[in-house]
Amino acid sequence: MQTANVGQDSNNTAPAPAHQQVYHQLRESILFGDFTPGQPVTIQGLVTELGAGMTPVREAIRRLTAEGALEFQGNRRVTVPELNAGNVDELIIAREALEPALAQRAAERATAEQIAALEATDLQLDRAIEHGDIPAYLRLNYEFHAQLYAIAAAPILTQIADGLWLRFGPSLRVVCGRMGTQNLPDRHKETIDAMRLGDVEKAREAIREDVIQGMVQIREALYPATA
Amino acid sequence: MQTANVGQDSNNTAPAPAHQQVYHQLRESILFGDFTPGQPVTIQGLVTELGAGMTPVREAIRRLTAEGALEFQGNRRVTVPELNAGNVDELIIAREALEPALAQRAAERATAEQIAALEATDLQLDRAIEHGDIPAYLRLNYEFHAQLYAIAAAPILTQIADGLWLRFGPSLRVVCGRMGTQNLPDRHKETIDAMRLGDVEKAREAIREDVIQGMVQIREALYPATA
DNA sequence: CAGGAAAAAATTTGATCATATTCTTGGCGG
DNA sequence: CCGCCAAGAATATGATCAAATTTTTTCCTG
Numbered sequence: 001m002q003t004a005n006v007g008q009d010s011n012n013t014a015p016a017p018a019h020q021q022v023y024h025q026l027r028e029s030i031l032f033g034d035f036t037p038g039q040p041v042t043i044q045g046l047v048t049e050l051g052a053g054m055t056p057v058r059e060a061i062r063r064l065t066a067e068g069a070l071e072f073q074g075n076r077r078v079t080v081p082e083l084n085a086g087n088v089d090e091l092i093i094a095r096e097a098l099e100p101a102l103a104q105r106a107a108e109r110a111t112a113e114q115i116a117a118l119e120a121t122d123l124q125l126d127r128a129i130e131h132g133d134i135p136a137y138l139r140l141n142y143e144f145h146a147q148l149y150a151i152a153a154a155p156i157l158t159q160i161a162d163g164l165w166l167r168f169g170p171s172l173r174v175v176c177g178r179m180g181t182q183n184l185p186d187r188h189k190e191t192i193d194a195m196r197l198g199d200v201e202k203a204r205e206a207i208r209e210d211v212i213q214g215m216v217q218i219r220e221a222l223y224p225a226t227a
Numbered sequence: 228m229q230t231a232n233v234g235q236d237s238n239n240t241a242p243a244p245a246h247q248q249v250y251h252q253l254r255e256s257i258l259f260g261d262f263t264p265g266q267p268v269t270i271q272g273l274v275t276e277l278g279a280g281m282t283p284v285r286e287a288i289r290r291l292t293a294e295g296a297l298e299f300q301g302n303r304r305v306t307v308p309e310l311n312a313g314n315v316d317e318l319i320i321a322r323e324a325l326e327p328a329l330a331q332r333a334a335e336r337a338t339a340e341q342i343a344a345l346e347a348t349d350l351q352l353d354r355a356i357e358h359g360d361i362p363a364y365l366r367l368n369y370e371f372h373a374q375l376y377a378i379a380a381a382p383i384l385t386q387i388a389d390g391l392w393l394r395f396g397p398s399l400r401v402v403c404g405r406m407g408t409q410n411l412p413d414r415h416k417e418t419i420d421a422m423r424l425g426d427v428e429k430a431r432e433a434i435r436e437d438v439i440q441g442m443v444q445i446r447e448a449l450y451p452a453t454a
Numbered sequence: 455c456a457g458g459a460a461a462a463a464a465t466t467t468g469a470t471c472a473t474a475t476t477c478t479t480g481g482c483g484g
Numbered sequence: 485c486c487g488c489c490a491a492g493a494a495t496a497t498g499a500t501c502a503a504a505t506t507t508t509t510t511c512c513t514g
Binding site: 017018019052053054055056075076077 | 494498503
């Protein structure tokens with residue numbers, strides 16, 4: 001959400017608390033596919049791997065568990081969730097409901113600069129797709145939507161939508177790994193055009209299609225049999 | 228979500244971890260109005276009040292912060308969030324999007340027993356409204372919706388919808404305290420009737436109206452000026 | 455004698471606590 | 485009125501205890 005100074009402390013600002021740093025690191029790892037669905041996540045493993053204390057790691061894990069990015073396995077174990085077909089359907093419902101609302105608000109508020117920045121991200125995204133650079137694709141695709149959220153200026157809706165990315169991030173990574181980046185069309189250009197023209201309804205619809213298209217692709221890749 | 232054994236350990240089962248117990252206690256306190264919007268929540272206060280250790284309390288707070296039930300004030304302070312008019316609007320959007328979807332799924336799946344249980348809850352709710360029993364009203368109103376979520380069998384959507392209750396719970400309490408329970412009509416009867424008849428669309432619409440009605444009432448009570 | 459299931463020991467991991475450290479804040483003196 | 489200092493609260497650490505998993509051992513059966 002807020003861009004806290006995750007790194008070293010600049011001149012006067014205090015460094016971010018360790019638990020926040022750990023949280024952000026873990027979050028990125030989950031979002032951009034350093035973890036695979038089903039993978040166990042151990043506290044002690046992270047403690048040694050990140051060189052952090054036990055308490056910050058525990059807190060970061062709790063936070064991510066609450067966001068649905070990790071799953072409490074009952075027996076004190078925590079794993080990266082594996083999505084079943086029903087879960088994907090739920091995510092489709094949720095994203096189809098939320099993202100168009102955010103896009104609409106963004107279209108109503110966007111300045112020319114913000115739209116330009118959006119387009120810049122999308123161009124980088126195109127390049128990543130051309131090069132088949134999956135990590136860059138995942139990052140920039142998320143970045144595009146995150147920029148849209150920021151423009152929408154709706155903190156609660158944004159937090160919820162962001163949480164959804166955490167849920168399907170690991171699976172998206174798997175799907176991309178299988179299919180490459182070529183067959184991943186989006187509706188970003190249409191969205192940007194609509195925003196330039198101030199056509200709120202069209203922007204809303206473009207994002208709706210973008211989201212559904214992407215989610216259905218995940219579902220088809222993971223569960224081809226299911227209708 | 229899952230009904231862990233929060234209390235003493237029954238014969239063979241291990242007692243729930245302290246951090247979960249603390250989480251559930253805090254959660255209830257927030258949901259049913261033991262905390263008021265803006266109220267600061269201190270770790271040490273909870274440690275002494277609940278007689279729990281510091282680590283479990285910290286973890287519970289982190290979890291509730293991630294769910295939006297508490298707010299990180301930046302300077303290490305945590306408070307119960309105060310909703311502004313825009314926040315309420317966002318909550319309306321989110322609930323209007325999610326609850327009908329859940330109601331639809333519930334209507335598609337409900338057994339006669341489940342509908343009967345729903346009706347029983349609603350009758351208790353009516354009694355609480357008659358008696359002006361605000362705590363009971365808050366509890367049973369939530370219970371009604373929670374039962375609906377359970378029937379819908381959609382864990383992700385349920386978790387998100389549940390999180391929304393945590394966000395407006397404290398404010399709902401304030402509104403009820405101001406207006407009493409009399410002027411709080413709902414569409415529960417219509418919902419139950421529609422479910423009995425298997426009229427999925429009507430159930431969806433009834434819940435949609437129920438939710439909007441309730442949320443608009445909160446908005447009007449807190450921010451009368453705003454359209 | 456080999457294979458395998460059950461039991462027991464060992465190791466790994468999670469939960470909690472007491473304590474030290476760091477940061478914020480409110481009051482006091484300049 | 486501004487800056488410094490002390491009190492209090494939050495953060496972080498490492499130790500300790502408990503639970504779960506894994507490995508080893510044992511014993512029985514074919």
